[in-house]
Amino acid sequence: IAEIAKNLTGATLDDNTEIVLGCPFIYISYARELFPAKFNISAQNCYKVQKGAFTGEVSPAMLKDVGAGWVILGHSERRHVFNEPDELIADKAAHA
Known part of the structure; x- marks a missing residue:
């Protein structure tokens, strides 16, 4: 994460570019x-x-408390490995 931060914060980025970095909760x-x-x-x-x-x-409240303004929901890995159906993803999205 530190190396990614170093590379991105030192890069020239277009002001219209929005960057979202997904990382494990910890x-x-x-x-x-x-x-x-x-x-x-x-x-x-x-x-x-x-x-x-x-x-x-x-x-979602915990995520906001630690500084995450976004969350990835409905990822194919979660659907496949954990058998998360559309209904569960919808429940998560309603509160995220």
Whole structure:
């Protein structure tokens, strides 16, 4: 993550370019510290409700708390490996 931050923050980027970096939950705070505010940080998944006690899950509210303004939902890997159906993705999207 540090090397990516070094490369991107030193690069000449078009002002109309929006950059979103997706990283595992455990690294979101670290990425947020390394990248200037013009770079967006994304989580790779979230739970299907906004907040609450769901052991082992990360809610959209938690993601915002650690600096992730985006989340990747409906990724083919999640659908294939975890059998996430459209209905679950819709539930997640409704609260993300």
